[in-house]
């Protein structure tokens with residue numbers, strides 16, 4: 001198991017409003033500065049290789065994925081086990097591989113984990129040789145968290161970028177975050193694979209949010225348009241790497257990073273089109289049929305309301321250069337003080353944490369920047385202790401403890 005390191009420092013925060021030039025800032029008053037939490041950061045787990053996602057059981061067991069290694073668990077007593085994935089795991093997946101951006105990504109615990117011990121991961125597989133696919137795979141753990149068994153692949157046909165093209169190597173834009181909703185269904189974010197036609201395709205499971213039962217069947221009420229795969233909940237996405245469930249009302253939001261502009265947060269509505277359509281069109285002819293990088297926020301928008309007038313309106317767009325928006329989670333509990341109920345969003349290229357206030361209608365009304373240590377923020381998950389756990393690409397999982405401001 002990885003060595004644990006425990007360093008600590010106090011992080012400072014600024015209430016810097018950012019990036020809201022495309023919408024009026026707020027009807028909600030900003031909280032008094034003294035109600036802003038002070039955050040203390042420590043390195044909870046180090047020595048990891050590209051950690052990608054984090055999930056907790058209520059007993060404090062922390063599951064985490066590493067892109068090329070697979071699924072592991074860290075127990076509250078500090079011991080751990082490599083459960084599923086590469087050689088050395090309790091359950092080896094010989095079809096699992098990592099390539100380019102892809103590898104073992106999202107992890108989620110079954111809502112009934114306490115009784116059924118089921119854990120779900122998102123990963124590429126070569127069981128289908130050409131094209132290879134991304135899958136959502138379920139395994140079952142023993143009581144001691146030391147062994148995984150009973151693999152069941154619940155979704156086997158999520159689009160994977162099998163070969164490179166003019167826009168990047170194979171494995172790009174797989175999406176990969178998975179989260180259960182309050183409704184008990186699993187939400188699966190997928191990516192466009194640098195394909196012009198996938199996001200609006202009614203049948204190819206890339207550039208989508210899927211919503212399925214724990215056995216992978218289409219969830220009732222997905223409201224996909226006629227002719228669509230019934231597992232599709234929303235479509236027209238670029239690369240869904242953040243999914244957040246709002247505890248107060250169960251609303252689901254996604255965070256996506258834009259091509260070279262327009263990172264977006266979007267509240268999901270069943271059957272909705274998020275408006276990304278990077279295919280050739282009159283006046284544009286793009287290498288390999290993908291125009292995702294051929295334009296700007298006007299000519300190749302992340303939400304194209306000219307082509308799709310009823311597209312889902314983003315909750316928030318940064319309105320400028322993309323800074324690599326990735327994971328997102330709602331902070332909840334009194335310990336977060338004025339940030340209770342706000343959406344934390346991790347920025348990878350921009351190497352910071354953003355704190356968004358999202359009203360009940362789903363609109364972002366103010367944006368703060370948390371002045372934490374710069375890093376590529378890959379995963380955000382609140383633990384059962386009420387603290388925020390952050391995976392960063394540099395190979396660490398941080399614990400962020402809020403305390404009253406001064």
Ligand SMILES: [Ca+2]
Nearest residue numbers: 274275302303
């Ligand atoms: Ca959009």
